Amino acid sequence: MDDLREFARIGEAAVREAGLYLRSHLGAAVEPSYKGTVDLVTPFDLGSQEILVGRLSAAFPDHGFLAEEGLARTGSSDCRWVIDPLDGTTNFAHGFPVFSVSAALECAGRTALGFVYDPMRDEMFRAEAGRGASLNGEPIRVSGVADLDRSLLATGFPYDVRQSPVNNLDHWGRLIVRAQAIRRCGSAALDLSCVACGRFDGFWELKLKPWDVAAGALIVREAGGRVSDAEDGPFVLDAPVIVATNGLIHRAVIDVLRMSNPAGGNDGR
16 A cells, blocks of 8 residues: 555656646647658657656656557566556647646556646546545546436547548447537547546547556546446457446447447448
């Protein structure tokens, strides 16, 4: 317990420092490079990752790391940090102030801690397995909305949306006429955190990576929500689809997703 408390203290401080670094550079001239047609990376993604990995590895030299910008390092302990140094890179590169920093700590294959920080609103979402979730130190809970047609949902689209038929467009088309509304904010970690605190009632997305969802999924669960794959089975970090809701609308969302092409592309109907 003492170790976990220290992991949490230093982890939260590192996430906050990285977020404030990003906030201080929002609007600066950005020269991105591209990992795909629309999947970009900026020098600030790398700068944020250097802060996170630098602080955490200095404090916990035996921990491993998995981070978005090309870092996969095995440690000598059973603990590993799963990091997204800038979730919402496209938003950031365009000066749109919706992005986050996300970090989760796995111990013995189980997610023990999760942090998602929105530096523009100074909102720190945090969860510890079995001990609940909080926003800036205050407990949070998922919403009580029980009807899909009164629900505000969130989603996103994969970076290969132009090339691949597995692109979420069919799922979007079916859910947009069933939910009250759908938002596409550009940061999966923030979307999950907003489910956890009741701003959104549900979220689904395809082709996310472990660093996109590790912290947010724990925060949703610890806030009383439900997280699964598209078949309502147990969610794992490399699942092709994540569905996270307040629990009350979970079955309804799953049922609509099952009506679509399971891949989430255009089923021709």
